[in-house]
Amino acid sequence: MVLDILMGVNNNTFEVTSWQNRIYSVSCFATCKKKMVFLVELLQLVYGPTYEDKKDDFIRELFDLHSDWEGPSITGGDFNMVRGPDDKSYGIVCFSWCDKFNGWIDECGLLELHLQGGKVHMG
Numbered sequence: 001m002v003l004d005i006l007m008g009v010n011n012n013t014f015e016v017t018s019w020q021n022r023i024y025s026v027s028c029f030a031t032c033k034k035k036m037v038f039l040v041e042l043l044q045l046v047y048g049p050t051y052e053d054k055k056d057d058f059i060r061e062l063f064d065l066h067s068d069w070e071g072p073s074i075t076g077g078d079f080n081m082v083r084g085p086d087d088k089s090y091g092i093v094c095f096s097w098c099d100k101f102n103g104w105i106d107e108c109g110l111l112e113l114h115l116q117g118g119k120v121h122m123g
Helices: 002-007 052-067 095-107
Strands: 014-021 025-032 040-047 073-078
Touching: 025 052, 040 052, 052 095
Parallel strands: 040 073
Antiparallel strands: 014 025, 025 040
16 A cells, blocks of 8 residues: 555556566556556656666666566656756766667657656755
């Protein structure tokens, strides 16, 4: 029940059927409880490492998350990676990590949803 809340699953609408815990992510499979609707979703929360020596492992895990799943999914969290210099307040990025991160996004056919109405905290 606590993980359902952390994952943002409304227990009145969805039933969590299974969980998968990995090093950098938690995933759950949920089915819709509404009549005449059969929908299984994969919800994933990630927290990427800040240390360079762990980022390759993180990228591999991101690819693994989507390798066996063809249905709808939502992946969110703190990736601790950027898509390019515009995503950084001071514009200095490692382009090889940007390429790997963008490669994962492209290969999995993901769509980026931009933050709407929130505050960006810099400090």
